[in-house]
Amino acid sequence: MRDPVYLKHRTGEFHPESHLRLEALYELLDEPEMLSLYDPLEPRKATRKEIEYVHSPDYYDTVKATSSRDVTYLDPDTATSRHSFEAALYAAGGVLAGIDLLLSDSKERVFALVRPPGHHAEKERGMGFCIFNNVAVGAAYAMERYSIRRVLIVDWDLHHGNGTQRSFYTDPRVLYFSTHQYPYYPGSGAAEETGHGEGEGYTVNVPLAPGMGDEEYCFIFEKILLPIAQMYKPQLLLVSAGFDAYHDDPLGGMRLTSSGFKRLTEVLKSIAESHADGKLLLALEGGYDLNGLRDCVKSVVESLSDVKTASTSHSGKQAAVHGQYERYIENVLSVQRRYWSCF
Numbered sequence: 616m617r618d619p620v621y622l623k624h625r626t627g628e629f630h631p632e633s634h635l636r637l638e639a640l641y642e643l644l645d646e647p648e649m650l651s652l653y654d655p656l657e658p659r660k661a662t663r664k665e666i667e668y669v670h671s672p673d674y675y676d677t678v679k680a681t682s683s684r685d686v687t688y689l690d691p692d693t694a695t696s697r698h699s700f701e702a703a704l705y706a707a708g709g710v711l712a713g714i715d716l717l718l719s720d721s722k723e724r725v726f727a728l729v730r731p732p733g734h735h736a737e738k739e740r741g742m743g744f745c746i747f748n749n750v751a752v753g754a755a756y757a758m759e760r761y762s763i764r765r766v767l768i769v770d771w772d773l774h775h776g777n778g779t780q781r782s783f784y785t786d787p788r789v790l791y792f793s794t795h796q797y798p799y800y801p802g803s804g805a806a807e808e809t810g811h812g813e814g815e816g817y818t819v820n821v822p823l824a825p826g827m828g829d830e831e832y833c834f835i836f837e838k839i840l841l842p843i844a845q846m847y848k849p850q851l852l853l854v855s856a857g858f859d860a861y862h863d864d865p866l867g868g869m870r871l872t873s874s875g876f877k878r879l880t881e882v883l884k885s886i887a888e889s890h891a892d893g894k895l896l897l898a899l900e901g902g903y904d905l906n907g908l909r910d911c912v913k914s915v916v917e918s919l920s921d922v923k924t925a926s927t928s929h930s931g932k933q934a935a936v937h938g939q940y941e942r943y944i945e946n947v948l949s950v951q952r953r954y955w956s957c958f
Contacts, residue, residue: 616656616713616727617641620705623698624731627686630694631866631903632732632744639905640728640912649913652920656716656725658709661752666707668755669748669782674739678703678746689741703731703746710753710853713896717851718761723893724884724919726856728912732900734776734855735801743774743801749898750855751782754789757851764788767849767886769840770795771832771879772857772900773867775804775820779855785814790847792840794832796860796868797822806950816954819843821947823940825868829875831940832860836882839947842957844886852887852895858902858911866903873907873914880918895919 622634643649666675681687681695688694706729713725733750735743750768757763766789770776775795780803783789787810795804810818821835858876860869880897887895897915902908917924952958 616658616709616725616729617644618658618705618709620658620698620702621728621730623696624702625696625698626694626744632730632901634730635905636902636908637728637730639909643909643913649916652916652922653726656712658705658727658729659712660701660704661708661711661747665711665752665756666704666747668759669738669751670736671739674741678741689746690743693741693744693746695746699731699746705729706731706733707747707749707752710749710896710898711756714753714757714761714851717894717896718757718763723887723895725896726916726919727896727898729899732857733898734770734772734779734857734900735774737778737781742778744901745778748778748782750853751779753853753896753898754783754851758788763850765847765850766790766853767792767844767847767851768853768855769793769883770855770857770900771860772855773859773864773869774800774857774901775822776855776900777801777803780804780808780818783814784810784818785812787813787817790817790819790843790849792819792821792843794821794823794835796825806947809950809954819947819951823869823943826870827940828862828870829872829878832871832875833878833882835944836879839944839951841882841886843951843955844890846955846957848890849886850891850894852883852891854883854895854897855900856897856915857900858908861902861904861907861911863904863907864902866901873910876911877914877918877924880915884918
């Protein structure tokens with residue numbers, strides 16, 4: 616999913632969340648080898664009512680008011696221009712259009728290449744480059760419009776999705792699973808943050824020290840995410856697909872490669888196919904090295920399109936991974952054993 620409206624959101628000449636990110640990705644999609652791998656999809660605007668599934672009326676009005684000014688800062692990191700409100704409505708609406716396609720049985724997989732990103736945006740405020748929480752609005756919409764009762768949100772962005780977590784912290788209809796560099800911006804996402812009230816146990820945080828790469832992430836997805844998903848049996852799988860855990864990203868300290876992201880996507884496909892009739896939607900979040908962003912998105916699109924490449928098997932490396940990062944993984948497992956009998 617792509618649209619020129621997303622390029623109209625301007626954040627300033629030196630801002631890392633630049634329109635150049637999508638220009639690079641749209642150029643990629645126009646390459647001859649890529650054209651056969653996807654069908655172009657049209658986004659739509661989210662309505663005020665749909666945005667208010669997650670955000671407050673006052674905050675909606677605050678963002679709308681930025682349309683009359685050349686530059687507004689919602690927080691020190693989150694800049695808007697005159698077209699940012701429109702782009703943000705289309706970013707959330709692009710996810711909603713994708714969900715409509717998934718749940719009307721016409722599509723099984725959607726990749727919404729939208730901006731501004733969303734997973735940091737909270738009910739009353741935008742932050743961390745995010746204006747409206749696209750994936751959270753999508754999950755709420757799926758529950759409201761289609762009566763979905765088990766949504767799995769997987770957030771592999773380098774940064775913890777504080778806004779998404781808070782949106783559903785008391786709601787057992789949404790299982791939020793996040794891998795993220797910790798401690799790091801925005802400061803949330805400790806393993807002990809597991810939800811509250813009826814939602815307790817439905818937030819799974821995997822905080823990670825810098826330096827993790829393909830093998831470590833794949834170990835986490837296969838040995839923590841996959842068993843939980845098999846018990847939860849999601850009806851819909853949404854992904855906050857940030858690529859700032861890429862090894863050359865200027866804002867991160869992880870070591871993932873494009874091949875690693877493809878392997879993570881394969882795990883997500885298997886979960887969706889086993890429990891959600893294949894219904895899988897990815898929405899772009901971070902990723903600020905343009906070459907890395909391009910390569911990673913290409914790998915993910917290839918996976919979503921079932922393009923066969925070299926084997927992604929990594930058997931035999933798991934023991935070494937577990938030994939090196941045992942203290943991080945065991946901390947997560949010690950918390951999650953309270954809620955999931957698979958551990």
